[in-house]
Amino acid sequence: MDVLALVILAIAVLGVALVGSVLGLVVSRRRKPAPLPDTHTDVLVVPPVDPDAPPVELSAPPATLEPEAPAESLAPESLAPEVERPESTASRLVRLRQRLAGSQGGLGRGLLALLSRDRLDEDTWEDIEDTLLTADIGVAPTQELVDRLRARMRAEGGADARAVLREELLTLVDPTMDRSLRISGEDGNPGIVLVVGVNGAGKTTTVGKIARILVAEDRSVVLGAADTFRAAAVEQLSTWGERVGVDTIKGEEGADPASVAFRAVEEGRRTGVDTVIVDTAGRLQNKQGLMDELGKVKRVIEKQAPVTEVLLVLDATTGQNGLIQARVFSEAVAVTGIVLTKLDGSAKGGIVVAVQRELGVPVKLVGLGEGADDLAPFDSGAFVDALLGG
Numbered sequence: 141m142d143v144l145a146l147v148i149l150a151i152a153v154l155g156v157a158l159v160g161s162v163l164g165l166v167v168s169r170r171r172k173p174a175p176l177p178d179t180h181t182d183v184l185v186v187p188p189v190d191p192d193a194p195p196v197e198l199s200a201p202p203a204t205l206e207p208e209a210p211a212e213s214l215a216p217e218s219l220a221p222e223v224e225r226p227e228s229t230a231s232r233l234v235r236l237r238q239r240l241a242g243s244q245g246g247l248g249r250g251l252l253a254l255l256s257r258d259r260l261d262e263d264t265w266e267d268i269e270d271t272l273l274t275a276d277i278g279v280a281p282t283q284e285l286v287d288r289l290r291a292r293m294r295a296e297g298g299a300d301a302r303a304v305l306r307e308e309l310l311t312l313v314d315p316t317m318d319r320s321l322r323i324s325g326e327d328g329n330p331g332i333v334l335v336v337g338v339n340g341a342g343k344t345t346t347v348g349k350i351a352r353i354l355v356a357e358d359r360s361v362v363l364g365a366a367d368t369f370r371a372a373a374v375e376q377l378s379t380w381g382e383r384v385g386v387d388t389i390k391g392e393e394g395a396d397p398a399s400v401a402f403r404a405v406e407e408g409r410r411t412g413v414d415t416v417i418v419d420t421a422g423r424l425q426n427k428q429g430l431m432d433e434l435g436k437v438k439r440v441i442e443k444q445a446p447v448t449e450v451l452l453v454l455d456a457t458t459g460q461n462g463l464i465q466a467r468v469f470s471e472a473v474a475v476t477g478i479v480l481t482k483l484d485g486s487a488k489g490g491i492v493v494a495v496q497r498e499l500g501v502p503v504k505l506v507g508l509g510e511g512a513d514d515l516a517p518f519d520s521g522a523f524v525d526a527l528l529g530g
């Protein structure tokens with residue numbers, strides 16, 4: 141009898157242990173981290189830890205109990221190469237529009253408050269003028285805008301100030317400009333994007349961010365680190381590339397930038413990539429030196445294939461000084477588009493108007509933060525809406 145009771149007890153204990161281990165398996169499977177969502181944003185930021193989440197199961201069940209896991213279900217952080225998935229353009233635009241409205245909204249709100257006054261007297265018009273000048277729109281565009289606003293507010297008594305202001309700001313920003321990036325080549329060649337600008341404007345960062353935009357759109361890319369003046373810039377660029385699985389062609393510190401650019405294009409053609417992006421040095425030692433260097437880089441690249449886009453990177457916070465630099469660069473090389481960085485750190489979005497006027501080329505991209513995906517195509521309507529506070 142006693143022996144029988146002992147046997148029954150042993151079976152019961154084994155049964156409980158078995159159920160427990162199966163439940164433990166189920167629970168530990170449920171605790172596996174969810175895959176990254178498509179709209180993953182700041183990929184450089186470590187995902188936040190949920191303080192309420194149960195601790196990670198350390199006593200994992202024996203490997204033999206685990207069914208064969210299909211390759212794609214393996215935890216990405218443990219086995220997959222460290223290639224990040226850049227944010228999709230759609231989610232980036234929604235996020236960055238809000239950031240743009242946050243940094244630029246003050247200008248529009250200020251103008252609207254002034255235009256909505258009962259009496260638009262001379263003092264008010266002067267205040268409007270000052271507000272525009274403070275936002276770096278520039279003297280001539282400010283005068284034009286004020287003249288047009290005056291005429292319309294007078295002629296269209298009781299007009300909706302917001303609607304009038306929106307229309308006139310949009311005219312100034314010029315929605316008719318072609319802002320598409322020339323990232324495709326012809327005759328089997330890759331598109332070649334040459335990126336120029338003074339050091340510190342955000343050039344290398346921008347090259348990395350553009351690569352991410354292209355990778356997010358399933359385009360293949362090679363980077364050329366032709367900023368051989370500063371070894372750190374070369375390393376910085378290749379790190380950007382590695383993160384999204386893009387190769388970077390480098391040269392030794394002090395190597396001829398043109399030869400690095402040449403090799404990058406050579407590699408891009410050999411591997412049949414869609415786009416080669418070449419970062420350049422931005423020393424402004426003197427105009428002649430800059431012209432010689434950039435001119436040579438472009439000439440040497442074009443022994444193989446045409447440069448399809450020359451982007452000038454400008455720091456939005458540098459105001460008039462930035463415009464002077466812009467002029468020097470545009471004389472050194474034929475700029476086809478502007479990237480305005482650090483708009484998140486400046487309330488002076490008027491620089492968009494000023495720089496387009498100065499160079500006669502469109503702003504094509506705007507930088508809105510230090511995050512890896514904080515670069516967005518410039519959209520004039522969205523920009524004016526951001527100025528007006530959404």
Ligand SMILES: Nc1nc2c(ncn2[C@@H]2O[C@H](COP(=O)(O)OP(=O)(O)OP(=O)(O)O)[C@@H](O)[C@H]2O)c(=O)[nH]1
Binds near residue numbers: 340341367421509
């Ligand atoms: N807030 C903000 N910071 C930015 C933006 N773009 C670039 N930066 C920062 O600006 C700093 C300079 O950027 P870099 O890309 O190193 O500038 P660079 O022009 O390549 O300079 P060199 O590498 O010296 O040639 C970095 O700290 C960037 O993170 C932007 O849109 N917003």
